[in-house]
Amino acid sequence: xxxxxxxxxPDLHYNxxxxxxxxxxxxxxxxxxxxxxxxxxxxxxxxxxxxxxVGCGSCLSGEILSQTAEExxxxxxxxxxxxxxxxxxxxxxxxxxxxxxxxxxxxxxGVPFRPGTFDAAISISAIQWLCQAETSEESPAGRLSxxxxxxxxxxxRGGRACLQFYPKNDDQKKMxxxxxxxxxxxxxxxxxxxxxxxxxxxxxxxxGGGELDGDITGVVRGMEGVDVMETRRKAGTMKRGVDKKGxxxxxxxxxxxxxxxxxxxxASSKYTGRKRRIQF
Amino acid sequence: xxxxxxxxxxxxxxxxxTNASSFPLxxxxxxxxxxxxxxxxxxxxxxxxxxxxxELRTICKxxxxxxxxxxxxxxxxxxxxxxxxxTTEGRTQAEQEPSQTAKDLHRVLLETCIxxxxxxxxxxxxxxxxKEGVANFLLPGHLV
Ligand SMILES: C[S@@+](CC[C@H](N)C(=O)[O-])C[C@H]1O[C@@H](n2cnc3c(N)ncnc32)[C@H](O)[C@@H]1O
Ligand SMILES: [Zn+2]
Numbered sequence: 104x105x106x107x108x109x110x111x112x113p114d115l116h117y118n119x120x121x122x123x124x125x126x127x128x129x130x131x132x133x134x135x136x137x138x139x140x141x142x143x144x145x146x147x148x149x150x151x152x153x154x155x156x157v158g159c160g161s162c163l164s165g166e167i168l169s170q171t172a173e174e175x176x177x178x179x180x181x182x183x184x185x186x187x188x189x190x191x192x193x194x195x196x197x198x199x200x201x202x203x204x205x206x207x208x209x210x211x212x213g214v215p216f217r218p219g220t221f222d223a224a225i226s227i228s229a230i231q232w233l234c235q236a237e238t239s240e241e242s243p244a245g246r247l248s249x250x251x252x253x254x255x256x257x258x259x260r261g262g263r264a265c266l267q268f269y270p271k272n273d274d275q276k277k278m279x280x281x282x283x284x285x286x287x288x289x290x291x292x293x294x295x296x297x298x299x300x301x302x303x304x305x306x307x308x309x310x311g312g313g314e315l316d317g318d319i320t321g322v323v324r325g326m327e328g329v330d331v332m333e334t335r336r337k338a339g340t341m342k343r344g345v346d347k348k349g350x351x352x353x354x355x356x357x358x359x360x361x362x363x364x365x366x367x368x369x370a371s372s373k374y375t376g377r378k379r380r381i382q383f
Numbered sequence: 384x385x386x387x388x389x390x391x392x393x394x395x396x397x398x399x400x401t402n403a404s405s406f407p408l409x410x411x412x413x414x415x416x417x418x419x420x421x422x423x424x425x426x427x428x429x430x431x432x433x434x435x436x437x438e439l440r441t442i443c444k445x446x447x448x449x450x451x452x453x454x455x456x457x458x459x460x461x462x463x464x465x466x467x468x469x470t471t472e473g474r475t476q477a478e479q480e481p482s483q484t485a486k487d488l489h490r491v492l493l494e495t496c497i498x499x500x501x502x503x504x505x506x507x508x509x510x511x512x513x514k515e516g517v518a519n520f521l522l523p524g525h526l527v
Contacts, residue, residue, distance in 0.1 A: 150425050150426075150429050151423050151425045151426035151429060152426070152429060153426075153429075153430060153433075180421075180423060180426075181426075182387070182423070182426055182430075182493070184388055186520070188521070193517055197515055197516075197517070202420060204384050204385050204387075204388045204516070205516070205517045206517065206518050206519075206520050207517055207518070207519045207520060207521055208395070208519075208520035208521060209520075209521055209522075212395060212520075212521070212522055212527050213395060213527075215392055215393055215394065215395035215520055216391045216392060216393060217391055217392075217393050217406055217435075219433065220391040220433070222429070240524060241524075241527075249527075259433070
């Protein structure tokens with residue numbers, strides 16, 4: 104399978120044509136929605152929160168963050184800020200009138216928010232792009248380190264992040280998680296359907312301190328079929344038991360997610376046409 | 384871009400990070416728009432302690448918006464009837480109603496948006512353009 108990361112820089116790959124194709128594919132909508140729900144489960148928010156979406160693209164995840172708890176988003180609706188390096192992707196998000204704020208920004212250049220801004224961060228299918236050297240003057244290691252250092256600072260104490268990404272190989276997996284740990288995060292790697300074509304890798308990160316449990320074991324406590332093999336300060340690998348996949352809890356959750364997805368594909372919000380000039 | 388977001392954004396340039404004047408970024412030639420949204424009382428309560436109130440007042444002044452009170456509201460100020468203890472007693476989160484103070488705060492933070500203009504760093508003078516509500520934080524290589 105060819106990896107777009109190997110061919111073009113992200114802002115060129117996600118041009119107008121590709122961004123539209125990406126966003127209107129019902130297969131992609133479904134997969135991205137599934138992963139967003141999974142990431143939210145791993146973060147375990149307990150109240151409407153301020154969330155950062157790194158590499159938000161056309162905001163398939165953002166639309167889920169804006170949904171209520173009844174619509175299937177834990178502790179929702181949340182308020183979120185998304186940033187992406189592709190103006191075309193953000194253009195598609197603008198057309199959909201998503202509720203979050205959007206920034207054009209490069210994760211490899213950092214996260215331009217003051218310390219302790221966000222309750223949580225998510226990133227779906229984006230940070231593998233950071234392993235690509237954009238220009239000869241900047242190494243992937245340098246970009247990864249700037250990203251994770253500033254992401255760490257931008258989260259409040261006790262905050263959490265869940266970054267799903269597509270590592271090219273084990274080295275890349277290691278390079279990414281080591282950069283996160285070096286920045287100060289407690290980190291764990293979780294793999295869904297390991298070894299299959301639809302394998303998904305989630306890097307789960309915690310910021311110590313605050314009222315929340317900063318220990319990575321706290322994130323997965325009580326989750327079915329997850330073993331924490333190594334904990335804090337070391338990237339652990341948690342494998343989800345394959346046999347648990349058909350269990351009642353799993354099916355119920357899946358059903359809930361699919362119900363929620365019925366809403367996701369509708370590309371309009373209840374505030375369509377709401378704009379009017381400010382008057383003071 | 385919501386004024387909420389502007390209360391958290393800083394200059395992205397490395398040498399500004401440690402300088403206090405790199406926050407808040409100052410709007411220039413700003414076109415504002417109200418984008419209505421549902422009031423989210425639990426969110427307002429959650430975000431309240433993280434706001435930089437003085438800076439929010441400064442930005443409102445710079446944008447020509449009505450003055451905000453000199454001190455931030457307290458969490459109870461956000462709940463309708465929040466100051467008469469007998470009515471809030473025993474009410475669950477879900478039953479709480481936003482006060483006028485909460486609605487005003489919601490309007491400023493979540494509904495007042497900068498659609499066009501620039502955000503200027505008070506430290507290095509870098510200008511971040513805002514178009515269709517989206518701020519451009521991409522930096523030329525030598526500034527990273
Ligand atoms: C596969 S898309 C995923 C988009 C969105 N998260 C979703 O789940 O639909 C990958 C996104 O990562 C963005 N991206 C790649 N490199 C980036 C970088 N350095 N900074 C910010 N975004 C980046 C791309 O522009 C693209 O929108
Ligand atoms: Zn600056």
